Amino acid sequence: MGCQTGVIRTRVGYAGGVKKNPTYHDLGDHAETVQVDFDPAVVIFAELLDVFWASHDATRPSWSRQYMSAVFYHDPEQERVAKQLKGKWEEQAERRLQTEILPATEFYLAEDYHQKYSLQNDRTLEREFRRMYPTFTDFVDSTAAARVNGYLYGCRSLADLRAELGSFGLSSEGGARLLDRVSRLHR
Numbered sequence: 472m473g474c475q476t477g478v479i480r481t482r483v484g485y486a487g488g489v490k491k492n493p494t495y496h497d498l499g500d501h502a503e504t505v506q507v508d509f510d511p512a513v514v515i516f517a518e519l520l521d522v523f524w525a526s527h528d529a530t531r532p533s534w535s536r537q538y539m540s541a542v543f544y545h546d547p548e549q550e551r552v553a554k555q556l557k558g559k560w561e562e563q564a565e566r567r568l569q570t571e572i573l574p575a576t577e578f579y580l581a582e583d584y585h586q587k588y589s590l591q592n593d594r595t596l597e598r599e600f601r602r603m604y605p606t607f608t609d610f611v612d613s614t615a616a617a618r619v620n621g622y623l624y625g626c627r628s629l630a631d632l633r634a635e636l637g638s639f640g641l642s643s644e645g646g647a648r649l650l651d652r653v654s655r656l657h658r
Contacts, residue, residue, distance in 0.1 A: 478514065
């Protein structure tokens with residue numbers, strides 16, 4: 472979800488259940504989720520939902536609640552938009568989407584090794600971000616880390632990356648490394 476302009480922060484975690492303090496190995500009835508903070512002056516909720524539905528096959532039933540397709544809404548307007556767009560996507564797919572539209576519940580942050588996963592698995596880029604964000608919370612909450620992690624997953628174009636590369640605070644080595652990694656994804 473760091474793919475969309477206007478995304479301020481992404482964090483992975485667990486939501487939708489009643490168990491207190493779930494963990495990856497003791498989820499209870501929670502689902503794995505991505506929390507997305509965004510600037511509604513730059514991107515609207517509907518655009519984020521379109522990215523969500525375009526990024527997976529929501530017509531397939533999930534084999535467990537942990538991996539279910541779900542949208543958690545925070546207010547009646549988000550609920551309305553989610554239901555309306557679900558209908559649009561169902562019409563396009565000519566099949567029922569298995570996505571559940573649910574009220575947001577408490578969000579529990581996943582363990583550190585799940586956060587900014589692709590970025591953490593590139594040692595060169597991880598070192599740079601750890602230098603810029605000495606606390607792990609600052610790293611997870613960083614807009615730049617969310618954007619770079621999205622690029623490492625293949626979100627957006629190489630031209631988009633070139634246009635905003637200077638805003639990430641990377642060294643010339645880090646910038647070259649990111650450009651190389653993303654260009655290989657888009658071959």
